Amino acid sequence: MTSAMLKxxxxxxxxxxxxxxxxxxGMTDPARVIGFLDLAGAWDPTLMFVLGGAVVTTFVGYRWVLRRRAPLFAGAFQLPTRRDLDAKLLGGAALFGIGWGLSGYCPGPAVASLSGLSLPLAAMLTAMVGGWWLARRLG
Structure with a gap:
């Protein structure tokens, strides 16, 4: 198999x-996510283990992978170069957080939950696609 097929x-x-x-x-369960985000109420700390696992995996994984000269299926790594904070980044982060807190879904778990499509999930996905469309129009 060629690299173009393996990618x-x-x-x-x-x-x-x-x-x-x-x-x-448990990230595809919006009730659990909202419980995790509810610090002032009935806080559910179980997703802290998911967060901790993601941080450790990313910390180790990036150091291991970036020792290579290039990725396996591309000519070079595509790493961000900007380091400044602007209004677009902060506004987008705020909208992301508000949407996550209201729906209990962020994009990855929302897509992973498609097999159990419900009205709240469909509303979240519609709002997400609308936000992408609006960002491209305004950007």
């Missing part, structure tokens, strides 16, 4: 593993 397969497998991890970790 989408690797992407699919990575997405499948990510979605499985979200489901097993």
């Amino acid at each position: 989408p397969i690797a992407g699919y497998l990575a997405g499948l593993l990510f979605g499985l991890g979200l489901a097993l970790g």
Whole structure:
């Protein structure tokens, strides 16, 4: 198999593993996510283990992968170069947080939850796609 054929397969497998991890970790349950975000009420700390696992995996994984000269299926790494905070970034982060807190879904778990489509999930996905469209129009 050529690199051009392996790249989408690797992407699919990575997405499948990510979605499985979200489901097993409870991130696809909006009630659990909202309980985790409710610090002043009935706080549910169980997602702290998911967060901790993600931080440790990312910390170790980036150091391991970036020792290579290039990724397996591309000519170079595509790393962000900007480090400044502007109104677009802060506004987008605020909208993301508000949407996550109101719905209990962020984009990854929302897509991983498509098999159990409900009205709140459909509303969140519609708002997410609308936000992408609006950002492209205003950007």
